[in-house]
Amino acid sequence: MIKVLWQNENGVSLLIVLMTLVILTLLGTALATISFANVKLTTNDRDYQSTYYIAEAGVNQAYAQMKSQVLVTYETRNNEESFFSSINDYIFSELNNQTYKNFEKSFSEQPKANITIKQLTNQNPREYKISSEGVIGKRTRTVEKVVEVKWVSKNAVPSIPSNVALIVRESVTLTGSAKINGDVQLLNGGNNKITLNGGGNIYHSDKTSRGTVHVESNYVDNVLDVPNWYRDSPKVVGSSSLFNLESLNGLLNIAPSSTSNTLENINISGNRDQEISLSSNSFTEKVSIEGSNNLDIHIGDADYHLVVDNFNLGQGHVNIIGSGTLHLHVLDTFNIGGSSTINKNGNINQFNLYYYGSNQFKLGGGTTDKRLTICKRC
Known part of the structure; x- marks a missing residue:
């Protein structure tokens, strides 16, 4: 009897061991399946997130390039169109x-960002979708970004009367064959x-x-001061609609701060000419030209402001x-x-001069110029 019970107990132990092994095997298989699925999900999520970051980097890069070009273009254009x-x-x-490809490889794959841009509106401000x-x-x-580009009107020169070359507040002195080609408006008679x-x-x-x-x-009757022997003195006419110089105050006051580029001083002497090309509004402390030399200023089809502290054209030529x-x-000082x-060989619409100095505005020698001149303190 005792022997039978012992044999039964051995059978139960074996059964318990077998059941334990089955349960552990099932649990291990389940855990392995879950782990594999989790690894696969993590890999997919990693790839998904990586493509998002590449798309985001692409849209930001395109936006940065677009913004930079908008600022450059605004410097050189004076109207919305x-x-x-x-x-x-x-x-x-x-x-x-x-297509941007300037990204590090991701698990042996070369990431890239394909850019497309669509114009959404035609009015000002104008919207674009990157x-x-x-x-x-x-x-x-895919990542998208809507960008708004707005044209802000600049302070422009008010409409100038036809054929007027010089608008001056106080006085004008022309000596030594100096010439003004165009009419003159004297505001304070x-x-x-x-x-x-x-x-x-x-x-x-x-x-x-x-x-x-x-x-x-x-x-x-009394505004002209000329020698008795003078011939062909200019006509003097009365006008009730002289130019309002105060309308230029906004432009005159902001012009010195409208530059974004500083040039080296321009000193031309001896037997040499010089050329400069403007691609933005610019500032230089000094321009000095002697010895019948030429300064050619290339401006293309754009409008630029060149701000100068001291301008001395003792004997030379400026060509636009x-x-x-x-x-x-x-x-400050203007001498010519x-x-x-x-x-000389351009037209009056190519060159405008704004003089802020406290000294009297004078043209001497055999000076010839073709420009609109506006003096703040003349």
Whole structure:
């Protein structure tokens, strides 16, 4: 009897061991399955997140390039139409359909971001949508960003009367065959405010006929100070609609801070010419030209402001190259003499001079210039 019970107990023990092994095997298999699924899910999630980061990096890179170009274009365009035209040319020729591959490899795969840009609106401000498709192997993910580009009107020169070359507050002195080709407006009339001597004179913009000085009507008879032997003195006419110089105050006050580039001093002497090309508004402390040398300023088809502390054209020539307009702001001293010329072969719309100095504005020698000149303290 005792022997039988012992044998039964051995059978129960074996059964318990077998059941334990089965349970452990099932648990191990389940845990292995769960672990494998988790590893696979983690890998997929990693790849999914990686493609998102590539897409995000692509859209940010395209946005940075677009922003940089918008700022550069705004510097060189003075109206809304040309601004947006230039922006669109850049976007759809340089950015749209571009592929960025400047990423580190991800598990032997080369990531890339495919960029597409769509214009959403036509008005100002204008909206664009940047789409970036991140790609790693066969996995893709897209990130989008809507960008608003706005044109903000600049302080522009108010409409200037036709054929006017010089608008001055107080007085003008022309000596030594200096010439102004275009009419003159004298805002504060008085006796002997326009002085001509040594051949200096004021001509019409066609250079073949006498120019005209516009003053308040009660100063017509006494404003000219010329020698008795002078011939073909300019006509003096009374005007009740002289230019309002105060309308330029905003432009005159902000011009010195409108530059984004500093140039080295320009000193030209001996037997040499010099060329500079402007691609943005610029500042230089000094421009000095002697010895009948030339300074060619290339502006392309854009409008630029060049701010100068001291401008000395003792005997030389300044040539404006391009179809745009150069606005020259002279803050302190302005001297021009000898047989100097400024924009001689250009047209009056290519060059505007703004003089801020406290000294009297004078043209001497055989000076010839073709520009609009506006003096804050003349």
